[in-house]
Amino acid sequence: MKVNLKIWRQAGPDAPGKLVDYSVENIDPSQSFLEMLDTLNEQLVKSGQEPVAFESDCREGICGNCGLVINGIAHGSKGGCTTCEIRMRQYNDGDTITVEPFRAKAFTLIKDLVVNRSAFDRIMSKGGYVAMNAGSAQDANLQPIHQDAAEAAMDAAACIGCGACVAACPNASASLFVGAKVSQYTWLPQGQVERSTRALKMVKQMDSEGFGDCSNHAECEAVCPKEISIANISRMRREFTKALFTR
Amino acid sequence: MINLKEPQISSVCKKMLTGITGLSLVLFLVAHLIGNLTLFAGPDVFNAYAQFLHHFMHGMFIRIAEVGLLGFFALHIWSALSVQRSKKKARPSRYEVNAYAGGASKKSIHSLYMAVSGITILVFIIIHLINFKYADHEAVGTMTMENGIEVTNVYKLVVLTFQGNFGLVLLYMVAMGFLCSHLLHGIWSAIQSVGLTRPSTIPYLNLVGMAFAVALAVGFLLLPLLIFMMRGTFDPNAVPEYGTHARLMLAPLAPWILG
Numbered sequence: 001m002k003v004n005l006k007i008w009r010q011a012g013p014d015a016p017g018k019l020v021d022y023s024v025e026n027i028d029p030s031q032s033f034l035e036m037l038d039t040l041n042e043q044l045v046k047s048g049q050e051p052v053a054f055e056s057d058c059r060e061g062i063c064g065n066c067g068l069v070i071n072g073i074a075h076g077s078k079g080g081c082t083t084c085e086i087r088m089r090q091y092n093d094g095d096t097i098t099v100e101p102f103r104a105k106a107f108t109l110i111k112d113l114v115v116n117r118s119a120f121d122r123i124m125s126k127g128g129y130v131a132m133n134a135g136s137a138q139d140a141n142l143q144p145i146h147q148d149a150a151e152a153a154m155d156a157a158a159c160i161g162c163g164a165c166v167a168a169c170p171n172a173s174a175s176l177f178v179g180a181k182v183s184q185y186t187w188l189p190q191g192q193v194e195r196s197t198r199a200l201k202m203v204k205q206m207d208s209e210g211f212g213d214c215s216n217h218a219e220c221e222a223v224c225p226k227e228i229s230i231a232n233i234s235r236m237r238r239e240f241t242k243a244l245f246t247r
Numbered sequence: 248m249i250n251l252k253e254p255q256i257s258s259v260c261k262k263m264l265t266g267i268t269g270l271s272l273v274l275f276l277v278a279h280l281i282g283n284l285t286l287f288a289g290p291d292v293f294n295a296y297a298q299f300l301h302h303f304m305h306g307m308f309i310r311i312a313e314v315g316l317l318g319f320f321a322l323h324i325w326s327a328l329s330v331q332r333s334k335k336k337a338r339p340s341r342y343e344v345n346a347y348a349g350g351a352s353k354k355s356i357h358s359l360y361m362a363v364s365g366i367t368i369l370v371f372i373i374i375h376l377i378n379f380k381y382a383d384h385e386a387v388g389t390m391t392m393e394n395g396i397e398v399t400n401v402y403k404l405v406v407l408t409f410q411g412n413f414g415l416v417l418l419y420m421v422a423m424g425f426l427c428s429h430l431l432h433g434i435w436s437a438i439q440s441v442g443l444t445r446p447s448t449i450p451y452l453n454l455v456g457m458a459f460a461v462a463l464a465v466g467f468l469l470l471p472l473l474i475f476m477m478r479g480t481f482d483p484n485a486v487p488e489y490g491t492h493a494r495l496m497l498a499p500l501a502p503w504i505l506g
Contacts, residue, residue, distance in 0.1 A: 072346030172337035212337030222352035237442035
């Protein structure tokens with residue numbers, strides 16, 4: 001099959017960017033979206049042009065590295081998957097596909113489709129951890145945890161930090177990411193030590209990174225490859241308020 | 248302890264403020280609608296209700312309510328506009344292609360244009376206050392209640408305002424359209440903003456919020472529409488027949504209204 005591409009090309013953070021038209025032929029429908037981009041890059045290299053810069057690592061939907069806005073939707077229109085999990089059979093022969101980077105002030109563009117998401121790391125450094133006793137691990141069954149709590153914690157902890165929530169949010173808010181990260185610790189005994197300050201510190205860092213405020217559009221949940229519920233944002237707000245009054 | 252430094256800057260506090268003030272304003276709308284609907288019970292009931300509002304707690308109630316509402320509106324507008332401002336700063340370069348992801352998303356024209364619908368509602372409220380609160384109350388005269396007390400005939404004011412005034416009725420219809428749009432996203436969003444949702448309740452709260460939005464808008468439109476369309480039913484110079492519904496409905500409030 002053949003697809004026409006409109007890809008955002010930008011040489012550097014401050015360079016002007018624009019959509020450039022490409023065409024890729026002989027695509028196998030079972031190829032992934034990133035393999036299709038690999039094919040394009042092979043073509044570009046062969047013809048002496050600069051290949052398109054894009055990020056990827058595991059290519060199996062767990063690392064959170066890849067992330068592109070495809071036809072206006074972060075990680076494409078399939079839903080519940082990362083960009084690397086998209087197969088070309090989803091498209092029709094001759095389709096035109098627009099590919100843009102995740103756009104947010106807090107995600108500075110490095111080159112073409114690659115953005116710097118270290119703002120997420122700085123948010124995590126403010127409270128995305130738990131206090132641990134050094135030494136040998138205690139018995140795993142010493143502290144019983146309700147199955148519902150374990151499930152809820154896992155649902156939130158499924159976040160891979162890809163940043164699609166920010167990319168999809170009309171306000172470029174990081175609320176779903178921070179909501180998931182705050183929530184995952186609230187359900188488990190290990191998370192209780194820092195609980196009273198975690199939400200305050202992480203939200204403060206989120207605000208200072210230049211992310212926008214949340215307007216509850218829930219577009220983030222719709223594009224999240226791990227389908228994390230916006231109820232986690234609600235939980236973060238409860239945690240924040242509780243911390244504000246109890247700290 | 249409450250940290251006074253955090254609330255001034257935090258995005259979560261702004262959302263809480265928008266949500267709490269928004270929900271409070273929705274409660275006001277419910278009370279306002281119930282009050283409006285007493286018009287259909289006749290001039291005596293509606294005028295008695297208006298009299299009650301203005302004389303309850305020696306007139307203090309309405310003053311406190313007005314100041315409170317003004318404060319809630321101001322806080323709601325400030326916090327919501329602050330969210331809007333952050334939006335522009337947070338995404339300086341726009342997408343070339345914009346789309347709706349569908350599925351769990353609640354992004355719609357209603358959610359995207361909350362500021363537009365909100366500002367339109369604000370303009371409408373000013374017109375609405377000019378129409379009724381700051382109208383010439385002396386011109387409509389008074390009505391004698393069952394116990395001989397003279398009260399301002401606001402029934403006559405309302406009926407005269409809408410009767411034969413198609414332009415104004417149309418304006419109210421458009422305004423209620425914007426109110427409906429604002430609340431279609433606003434009600435459920437306010438509940439989410441104050442952190443009262445769970446994964447299992449979000450779809451229901453969203454539906455209930457939307458149903459409530461439509462019910463409020465339709466409820467408010469009943470009054471101007473019916474007065475405009477059923478000219479014969481609403482007589483601005485109607486004289487109440489005492490001893491019927493007025494006594495029954497307002498008996499519990501009688502000490503405040505008529506005393």
